[in-house]
Amino acid sequence: MKDQEHSLEAYKEELFLQFGRLGRALSSPRRLELLDLLCQAERTVEDLIRHTGLSASNVSQHLSVLKDARLVASRKNGLFVHYRLADPQVGDLWQSFRAVAMNRMAEAREVVKAYAEERDSETPVSMTEVRTRLERGDAVLLDVRPQVEFGAGHLPGAHSIPLVELEKRIDELPRDRDVIAYCRGHYCLMAHEAVRVLRKHGFRAWRTEDGVLEWRAEGYPIEESLPRA
16 A cells, blocks of 8 residues: 555656646746747747847747747758747647736736737727628738748738838728738737827728637638748
């Protein structure tokens, strides 16, 4: 009996030790930021440095921790190393993680309220309404994420104009239909800014807070436009 109890204790200790590896990997805000970016598209280390402002050594160290926890995988293409989510379940984990944080932490909700409502206090367009309006043909769906993210996966029928290019490419959008902008999903502010720019130029513009992750989680199809190297 004692041997059996010892075996059960050893089993639990080893199992929770492995679970702890995952917890430690998710304990850094910077690693969460990297994970959020990788949920949108596969990226090189150089691209992650550019988007986060971290040093090369810091990015590499954080990626090493995420890789050790089996959350990300990598591949080499020429001189560049590309990182991606190790499995679609990692994206589901990130969504659940954020949902729990927003549900349990008033501080997180206050951050979103302070920054998001300052830019746009209107209720976002729902997924169902987006689909209905696209089917009717009275709205244009605009993806304002970087091109690499659009290529990796986007909502069907969306037009790609990255936010940083919107001002100079705004004439590419039709003025006889409403424009519904989207970005990286919940808690991303690029769509808010896109709506501000569009309305300044006289467009009827709205936003949806849902992005590729939320769209895929609901079982809706996702389109890709760039072949994987």
